[in-house]
Amino acid sequence: MKIKENIFEVIFPSNIYCICCGSVIDKSRPYALCDSCVEKFHWATGKTCKKCGKILEETYKNDYCHDCMDTKHVFRKGYTCSRYGLYERAVMMDYKYNDRSYIGRKLAEIMADRMKKEEIIWHMVIPVPVHPSREKKRGYNQSELLAKYFAKKADIPFDGSILIRNKNTEPMKALDLAERRSNVKNAFCIKKGREKDIIDKEILLVDDIFTTGSTLDSCSLELIRKGASAVDVLTFAAGGNLSLG
Template identity: 50%
Template sequence: MGIIEKGLELLYPSNIYCISCGSIIDKTRPYALCDECVDKLHWLGQKTCAKCGKILQEDYRHDLCWDCRTYGHAFDRGYTCVQYGLYERGILLDYKYRKKSYIGRKLGDILYDRMLLEEESFDLIVPVPMHGKKQARRGFNQAAVMAARLAQRMGVPCAAGLLIRCRQTLPMKGLGAFERQQNLEGAFAVAPENRYKIAGRKLLLVDDIYTTGSTMDGCGKVLKEKGAKEIHVLSFACGANIAPKQ
């Protein structure tokens, strides 16, 4: 190998690691996933909730998932890429807690391909914000890295500082409708200097995981109050459509 090729090899390595199992793969593999891991992920099925985009079982008899039928949402339409399972969890844990921020760019590519299936265009992409302290500990906001990559590929501006998370919220699991609403009350705000950016605009909110949709609702509510015209939400992974035990 000549010195120039060696230099190029360093700049553009021909092999990279699979973001799920870590095995060495050819860099041309889509999303930096090996073939085995591509098969293991729970990609979007045929049937999804007509409102939030959550994956529904083929024999499920409603068009809307349990959450959408029970609570409704502060956003207009939702999309997701995979159902949250063991392998999806592994990728997200590596990404967030082992600080492998490059995984976020690969997830952004997955989000981009997902949106190619929809005939939608947006004025602005907005990542779900993290609380300042939490972000300082982690070093990055996982939703913002994914959103930035998606925005770059869609050619749409990304407004990372537009929404602010004013306080931490409790996990939504096990909370009733009223408690969920209370948990999000005042949790998000629009930075005053950014208000002019959203009036009359169609926004795409981005997060890594979608479970009940409450976080997206918290964001959607303040964005609509400040004049956003339409809000769609996009996540990498969504939880299963399960009615909680009463």
């Protein structure tokens, strides 16, 4: 993984081209995003759901999104940086499928800045794991890289091996909420002998995108069951409610 990251750093040096539109930018630009792309992103700077952290319309009357009024999440609170719109999606697809792992570092910087204002001190950052067969195919786990870079920036211990995906689940894209939940049910476990490391710990679980939260709930359930005192979740972007299309 190290070699791969380094090679792409040379071919696509970060901080020279905007990670979203590819236009040439000043090396000093934060997050390697040009001004125009910074404006196109929907940043979570306004009203957000008090439970899952999704962006809400300013005119929306409730403190909780539709999904959170219907579903009880296992995690304590969700945090996100942006709404998963056209531009966020373009960057994420590039990061996940075009081998541009350095983009993860930029997204993690955004996530670290987003979390600066939160006062909780988490004991550890854990990524949502992928099944080993999928990681082998892609070469790296994009959530793990995000979590690792984020943890480094935020100065929180990182642990990428404690939570394991023991079931190679179906891609979630075409599934509805009930199918998503059953797809990831019991899909995660704690590595043998590592249970003691999460007891009474406050954990920040990191993933790239929040959709229904089914995967994050399933991970949280396993961590709580095995003794973690609380699990919060952080993603780069969160989609809209499924119930709202």
